[in-house]
Amino acid sequence: xxxxxxxxxxxxxxxxxxxTLRRVAVGYFVVFLLAVAAFPVLSLTLxxxxxxxxxxxxxxxxxxxxxxxxxxxxxxxxxxASLSSAVEHRMLGTSREPVDDDAPGSGEDLP
Amino acid sequence: xxxxxxxxxxxxxxxVATVAVVMRPRGxxxxxxxxxxxxxxxxxxxxxxxxxxxxxxxxxxxxxAVYATGLxxxxxxxxxxxxxxxxxxxxxAPLRRxxxxxxxxxxxxxxxxxxxxxxxxxxxxxxxxxxxxPQTVGSGITWELxxxxxxxxxxxxATGILASTAVVTVLVAFGGMRGTTWTQAxxxxxxxxxxxxxxxxxxxxxxxxxxxxxxxxxxPLDNPAGSTDGLTPEQSALHPGEPAVFGEPGARxxxxxxxxxxxxxxxxxxxxxxxxxxxxxxxxxxxxxxTTVWVLCLAGIFYSLAVMLGTAARDLIPAAVADRPxxxxxxxxxxxxxxxxxxxxxxxxxGEDAGLGVVAAGALxxxxxxxxxxxxxxxxxxxxxxxxxxxNPRATQRQAVLAGRVTTLVTACAAAGLGLAMRPESFAAAxxxxxxxxxxxxxxxxxxxxxxxFVLAIWWRRTTAAGAVAGMVAxxxxxxxxxxxxxxxxxxxxxxxxxxxxxxxxxxxVVTAVVVSRRTTPPADVERSWQTMHGTAADRRxxxxxxxxxxxxxxxxxxxxxxx
Numbered sequence: 001x002x003x004x005x006x007x008x009x010x011x012x013x014x015x016x017x018x019x020t021l022r023r024v025a026v027g028y029f030v031v032f033l034l035a036v037a038a039f040p041v042l043s044l045t046l047x048x049x050x051x052x053x054x055x056x057x058x059x060x061x062x063x064x065x066x067x068x069x070x071x072x073x074x075x076x077x078x079x080x081a082s083l084s085s086a087v088e089h090r091m092l093g094t095s096r097e098p099v100d101d102d103a104p105g106s107g108e109d110l111p
Numbered sequence: 112x113x114x115x116x117x118x119x120x121x122x123x124x125x126x127v128a129t130v131a132v133v134m135r136p137r138g139x140x141x142x143x144x145x146x147x148x149x150x151x152x153x154x155x156x157x158x159x160x161x162x163x164x165x166x167x168x169x170x171x172x173x174x175x176a177v178y179a180t181g182l183x184x185x186x187x188x189x190x191x192x193x194x195x196x197x198x199x200x201x202x203x204a205p206l207r208r209x210x211x212x213x214x215x216x217x218x219x220x221x222x223x224x225x226x227x228x229x230x231x232x233x234x235x236x237x238x239x240x241x242x243x244x245p246q247t248v249g250s251g252i253t254w255e256l257x258x259x260x261x262x263x264x265x266x267x268x269a270t271g272i273l274a275s276t277a278v279v280t281v282l283v284a285f286g287g288m289r290g291t292t293w294t295q296a297x298x299x300x301x302x303x304x305x306x307x308x309x310x311x312x313x314x315x316x317x318x319x320x321x322x323x324x325x326x327x328x329x330x331p332l333d334n335p336a337g338s339t340d341g342l343t344p345e346q347s348a349l350h351p352g353e354p355a356v357f358g359e360p361g362a363r364x365x366x367x368x369x370x371x372x373x374x375x376x377x378x379x380x381x382x383x384x385x386x387x388x389x390x391x392x393x394x395x396x397x398x399x400x401x402t403t404v405w406v407l408c409l410a411g412i413f414y415s416l417a418v419m420l421g422t423a424a425r426d427l428i429p430a431a432v433a434d435r436p437x438x439x440x441x442x443x444x445x446x447x448x449x450x451x452x453x454x455x456x457x458x459x460x461x462g463e464d465a466g467l468g469v470v471a472a473g474a475l476x477x478x479x480x481x482x483x484x485x486x487x488x489x490x491x492x493x494x495x496x497x498x499x500x501x502x503n504p505r506a507t508q509r510q511a512v513l514a515g516r517v518t519t520l521v522t523a524c525a526a527a528g529l530g531l532a533m534r535p536e537s538f539a540a541a542x543x544x545x546x547x548x549x550x551x552x553x554x555x556x557x558x559x560x561x562x563x564x565f566v567l568a569i570w571w572r573r574t575t576a577a578g579a580v581a582g583m584v585a586x587x588x589x590x591x592x593x594x595x596x597x598x599x600x601x602x603x604x605x606x607x608x609x610x611x612x613x614x615x616x617x618x619x620x621v622v623t624a625v626v627v628s629r630r631t632t633p634p635a636d637v638e639r640s641w642q643t644m645h646g647t648a649a650d651r652r653x654x655x656x657x658x659x660x661x662x663x664x665x666x667x668x669x670x671x672x673x674x675x
Contacts, residue, residue, distance in 0.1 A: 009646035011638060018645040022570060025200040032196050036189075036373050040366035043349065050359040056321015062358050065185040066418050070192055070411030077199050077407040081400050084204070088397070092647045 009092050017091040021084055028080040035072055039064065118468065124278070124475075126297060153398050155296050157405035160389050162295030164191075164380075164406075165302060165413055166242070166481035167249025168550035170474050173414060175450035177421025179334055180345070181327075181357030183364050184421060187551075188414035190373040194380025194554075195410060197562075199403040202381050204396035205569045205644040211391060213491040214384050214561060219500075221568050221644075223634040224576030228500065230583050231561070232492045235384045237587075238557045239489045240526060242383070243482060245549035247530025249451070250275035250478040256455045257471035272530045275475060279482045280523040283490075284516040291483045292392065298480035303409075305473030306416045309454065312461045313423045320419055323426035328358030335443040342444050348607070357425060368607030372551070375613040379554025382561030385484035388491055394657070395650040424453035431460045482523070489522040490515035551611065552594065559590035559616035567624055569644060574624065575631040582624025589616035 009017075042049040043061060050061045058066070166172075169191055176184030211217045214235055219228030254271020261270040283291055331354035333342035347353045348368065349361035356362075364372060380386060393399040429445030432438045437459075441452055458470030494515030499506050506514070533549075564582045567574045590612045597609030608614065634640070643649070 008648045009642060011642065014642050014646040018641065021645065025570075029197065029200050032193070032200075036193060036377070037370055040360075040369040043360045043369070044366045053325060056319065057325025058321045059324075059358055061360060062182055062185075062324055065182055065189060067415050069189050070415050073192055073196055074404075074408045074411050076196060077404045080200055081404045084400065085397055088647050093651050 013092055017088060020087050020091065024080065024083055024087065028076060032073075032076060035069070039069075118465075122472075124472075126301070153393075153402050153405060155292065156389060156393055156398075156402045157409060158296035158299045159292045160295075160386060160402065160406050161409050161413070162297075162299035162302070162480035163385050163389060163484035164383075164410075164481070165299065165477055166550065167246050167253075167474060167478045169413065169417065170302060170306070170477040171249055171252065171451045171454060172245075172550065173417040174421035174424065174453045177418050178424045178447065178453040179450040180362040181332055181355070181422075181425070182360050183362045183369070185418045186364065186369055186372050187376070188418050190376025190554075191380075192407070192410040192414050193373060193377040195403055195407045197377060197566075198381045198386075199400065199407065201566050201569065202387070203390055203399040203403045206387065207390045207393050207399035208396040208646070208649060209640065209644045212388075212495045213391075213488065214382070214387055214565065215492050215496040218564065218568060218579060219496065221634075221640050222574065222576040222579050223636065224579075225500070227576045227579050228496055230580050232496050234556065234560045234583055234587055235492045236489065238382065238553050238561070239384060239485050239492075239522065240529070241553035241556060242385070242550060243485050243522070243526035244529045244533065245553075246478045246482050246485070247272045247276060247526050248533050248549070250475060250482075251530060252449065252451050253455065253471050253474040253478070256452060257467060257475075268534070269531055272527050275478055276482065276523050276527040276530075279479045280486065280519055282479075283483045283486045283519050291487055292389075295480045295483060298476045299409075301476045302473050302480075303413060305469050305476075306413065306420070308469060309420060309458055309461070309466075310416050312466070313420065313427070313457065316461055318423050318427065320422065323422055324358045327422070327426050328356050331355065332357050332362050333444075333446060335446055335448050342446055357422075364607055365604050367604060368611065371608050371611040371614045374617075375551060375558055375611040376554050378558030378562050378613050378617055380557075382557030382565060383553070384488035384492065384557075385481070388488050389484070395653050396647065397650055420457060421453060424457045427460065428453075428456060435460065482526070485526075486519040486522055490518045493518040493522075555590050555594065555612050555616070556587060558613040559620060560584075560586035563617050563620040564624055567621065567628075571625075571628075572637050572641065573628050573633050575628040575633050577631040578624040578626075578628030581627040582620040585623035586616050586620030589619045 039061070048060070050059050052059055054060055054063060168187070173184070173188045173191070176187045178184065206217065209217055209221065211220055215228045215231035218231045219225060251268040251271040254274065255267040258271070259267055261267045263270075265273070282294060331344045333344050335341075336343035345355035345362045347355045347359075347361035348363065348365040349359075360369060390399045390402075393402060424447075428438070428442065428447065432442055432445050438456065441447055441449070441456065447453060447456065455467055455470045455474065459467035462469060494511060498514040498518075499511050503510065503514075560583045563586060564574075564579045567582070568579060593609045593612035593616065597606050597612075600606040600609055
């Protein structure tokens with residue numbers, strides 16, 4: 001059963017993928033840290049954040065701690081996992097048979 | 112205990128025991144006993160990780176912390192859920208691709224050092240014990256409330272600890288990772304079911320979340336003051352001199368304290384041995400990553416419900432005291448003496464004894480599934496990393512599995528002994544939830560000593576064995592030192608940071624590991640490790656084999672059909 005994929009990776013391919021994945025992971029981690037750190041900063045600096053009432057009597061701070069952050073973590077996780085898997089799929093395991101230069105997408109680079 | 116409560120509990124335990132028997136390991140190999148043959152699917156593993164991770168601290172502790180301190184208690188839920196973001200970004204896929212049996216095994220092989228392995232075993236055992244003790248405390252609390260009676264002259268609290276530890280030790284020793292995976296998956300579904308049932312019942316009875324938050328936030332937040340009668344208003348840590356309010360931050364933590372708690376919990380998850388060991392059971396690195404996404408989504412549902420129910424308990428219990436004489440001895444002026452009673456009491460108010468049975472079964476299931484994961488992690492690190500590698504390197508598979516089983520027994524006895532020495536009432540005034548607080552200690556040690564070294568070993572080629580050992584020791588010493596100092600400090604910003612030490616201890620561990628690594632030589636086979644961790648060749652091979660097996664099975668089915 002030939003599915004057109006190689007079952008080994010070259011060191012250069014792995015290194016390039018590793019560097020791309022490291023950028024992805026660090027980028028998403030910075031976004032995660034900023035979101036988590038924003039809560040105490042907002043609590044200390046904005047009265048509105050803790051004492052105003054929005055949906056059904058909850059403050060923006062309570063809404064975010066009760067629901068919003070979990071939704072944010074899930075969305076962040078889905079986005080990071082999709083991007084990481086896409087990077088691996090594009091950068092590793094492609095067949096090393098000669099590439100047809102005229103084939104659509106053959107010259108496409110990763111962002 | 113009434114018939115209906117006993118029935119709910121017995122049904123839950125019977126289901127779990129049946130699954131353990133049906134899914135027991137078929138052979139005597141260590142890969143089967145510790146890693147369930149490395150063939151656990153995404154959904155099953157996600158449920159099992161949730162069963163492993165959502166412990167008494169999550170089920171009883173989060174609702175208790177919210178009940179006692181309002182919005183500040185929700186930081187436990189946020190921190191527990193946030194922990195899987197760093198796991199997803201930095202650990203899940205490369206860890207699985209590298210393989211091995213345990214965190215010490217991974218570090219030992221990646222860095223080519225038995226010293227690293229043994230130091231990691233020591234740290235892992237400390238994390239496991241710190242995590243096990245609050246689970247046993249949770250089982251004692253639940254038994255006390257559900258059954259209310261002891262056996263063989265023991266009090267109910269002690270009976271709960273000993274009975275639950277004994278049951279789970281037998282299940283783990285018998286079922287290994289395969290049985291434990293399936294029982295944990297079923298246990299998580301039972302746990303989530305109990306939480307969803309309670310939330311649905313409370314809402315159906317007229318509870319309005321937003322209105323409740325607004326109503327209980329209109330008065331100062333009061334809690335029982337230690338052993339004396341009467342309530343004491345909590346003081347705001349954000350606005351000194353002002354009373355704390357349920358719906359606003361400040362009842363327990365200042366701004367830095369909130370951040371320090373979340374960082375401690377978020378960074379600790381990636382160093383929890385029982386959770387990380389589960390990743391080795393995934394068939395591929397990509398499956399491990401997808402599993403983590405599932406866990407993040409399930410954690411969001413679970414913790415948002417726990418926060419809502421903690422709020423519901425604060426809002427509804429005071430009005431229920433007048434009509435329910437049994438609540439009088441559990442409360443002071445309408446406020447629970449032990450915050451961990453919040454969910455079981457809510458269950459009994461809205462579901463009578465059967466409701467208490469459902470919630471208590473959920474709590475015991477949470478305790479049992481986490482204890483199971485911790486005992487297996489202890490067995491893997493003692494049995495595989497110490498016994499097989501150092502005590503008896505020529506051990507047969509049967510002897511190695513036996514060593515793992517004996518380890519589960521010894522670790523369980525130690526945890527039960529420490530649990531018996533702890534009484535939650537003694538800590539009620541000092542902490543919003545003793546169960547959640549004790550689990551935080553485990554997260555702090557894991558996040559300070561293991562996670563930094565773990566992440567460096569995966570993402571930095573220059574990491575050396577000496578650097579890893581120095582990093583683990585530095586993180587551990589700083590974390591434990593800060594904890595000890597925090598216990599001796601009374602209140603204030605300093606104490607907040609001292610009792611959630613990862614914010615300082617993890618950077619110390621990283622700097623130490625980097626400085627020492629730069630002065631020593633990395634392992635010779637680092638490129639091969641990189642190929643294994645960051646390449647996907649093994650994943651593709653596994654997927655190819657799975658496709659071939661599937662095609663073969665389909666062809667065999669077609670052939671059988673054609674013959675008929």
